[in-house]
Amino acid sequence: MSYIETTLRNLQRSSPCQPEFYQATEEILQSIYPLLDKNPHYLQQNIVERIVEPERQIMFRVVWQDDEGKVQVNKGYRVQFSSTLGPYKGGIRFHPSVNASTIKFLGFEQIFKNALTGLSLGGGKGGSDFDPKNRSDNEVMRFCQAFMTELYRHIGATIDVPAGDIGVSQREIGYLFGQYKRLNRHFEGVLTGKALNWGGSLVRPEATGYGLVYFTENMLQANDDCLDSKKCLVSGAGNVAIHTIEKLYQCGALPITCSDSTGTIHHAKGIDLILLRELKEERRGSLIEYLDSHPDAEFIPRKNYPNDGHAVWRIKAEAAFPCATQNELSEADAKALCQNGITCIVEGANMPCTAEAQALILAAGIHYAPSKAANAGGVATSQLEMAQNAGMIQWSFAEVDQRLQTVMKDIYQRCAETAIEFHQPSNLMLGANIAGFRKVADAMLEQGLV
The missing domain is CATH 3.40.50.720 (NAD(P)-binding Rossmann-like Domain)
Structure with missing residues (x-):
């Protein structure tokens, strides 16, 4: 049995019934095999085994009340996968399909997507099986407040900075931020995708x-x-x-x-x-x-x-x-x-x-x-929002858009150059996976056993 097969089998034992997570992991591991073959020190330091296990997994009950006064119960998640390159960064998804497997695959992908941007961002993801469709604004607000009442103790502007995802738009971000501020008493860039008049960034929705x-x-x-x-x-x-x-x-x-x-x-x-x-x-x-x-x-x-x-x-x-x-x-x-x-x-x-x-x-x-390269514009602009929040400034649409164009050009070049390095010049999936993995793995080696 190969090293990759053994790793995947062990992962299935430690994280049972998570097919999306296995799929994302297998894609990465199959792609980076040429890198592992070329650089055995990654194997000697068990980088793969360390990187496929999240640093922290948080699961919690969300109890809220609908407009008819009925108590509803949902499940909430936040998986903090890797803080090697910066604070955990990744969206919050509200959708009935959300489960541990979905959140872990998204968080795992986020590690390498964020690494490809060249910005100081770790990887994480969160969400709930709550469905905001056909819910009133007041119901969505009450759910978001209940969700944040648990989540707020695990996040912060230099710890974990969630964003929106499916089912979490500017409305939901507003309710989540309001509850965070009420509980923590800090006005800080703890969430991205905020409205423009209280800390959001131009170009972030686009x-x-x-x-x-x-x-x-x-x-x-x-x-x-x-x-x-x-x-x-x-x-x-x-x-x-x-x-x-x-x-x-x-x-x-x-x-x-x-x-x-x-x-x-x-x-x-x-x-x-x-x-x-x-x-x-x-x-x-x-x-x-x-x-x-x-x-x-x-x-x-x-x-x-x-x-x-x-x-x-x-x-x-x-x-x-x-x-x-x-x-x-x-x-x-x-x-x-x-x-x-x-x-x-x-x-x-x-x-x-x-x-x-x-x-x-x-x-x-x-x-x-592949998505981890091509759709990284959202998280890249989230980091630009974080930078604006830290400086208490707001850049123009043109300035943010130009920075976004530069980031996407750099990501393409990074992927293409890595694909060429490993003798598969047309395989951007291999280039993206190796480039993202190598950046995180090298930083892990430099930081020691953390």
Whole structure:
């Protein structure tokens, strides 16, 4: 049995029933094997065994009261994976699918994503199985207050700085921050994604989507290509998808799809961004309502592809941006993309491609950007928000956007140069995983047994 297989088996024994976490770990370990072979001191110091175990795992009960006076109980999590490079940094997700496996895979990925930014950030993640959908503002506020009543003792501006994620927007960040301030009596940058008039940063809402497109531009330019006039498939209809669509339009591309839990919109003329924002950000409605304004568009119900992938990936285009959730793009989807003329796939969600899909994409020679590199714009701009909070200043939109562009260019170059170093110049997944792991591992060796 190989070293990696032994490590994964031991992990399954110590952390049972966590398939997403195993998947994320296996992807990293398989990619970094050339590094471990070249540098045996990582093995001698058990760096892998140390890095796959979180420094701290916090699980807690969240008790709150709904508008009808009924007591509700949810489960809360915060996994503080690595503080080697800086304070723990990673989002809080409120969604019914959240469990220990989800949070641990996201926290593990966050270590290397944050390392790739070149900024002083550790890795962590948190969340709850609470669903803010169809809840009143008062119910969301009471839940957030109950959640923070436990979490506040574990976080701080130089300890752990959570951000938003799925189900946690500026509204939720506001309620969480207010309760933290009430309990801790400190006005500090303990959360990022705040409103502009009390410590937020310009570009933060746009950062993940914009950064995704900036990374894509760098990747394509290095291969004598560009986004201009390309038809693009985008999944999701949340913050990342909306700002990816917005920036794609600004780059001259034509995004023709978006999706939610009910199905997919295909609009050959291009997605109506104004309408999409209204539906998902203001009315919080279903995408099927898109057809009321655009009868020329097509709505494909999710039930049409219950077990064999997603309709959004069965449409002919040139670039694909999975921006919804983990494992949304299956092997069957990857085959469909290859057959429909896709030349690049750039991950906006965290681990949106299954392991089988990844293998097929890499074998096909398609330009492929893994999420830990391509969607790092959000956490990078969170760190810029932290820097502004520490200095009690606010930078202009142009200044933050320029810094974001620089960070994404640096991430691409770091990944590409590492891939070349290990003789797989087209494999950015290998480049990202080795570059991120090596930075954290070297710092761990320099800091000793901590």
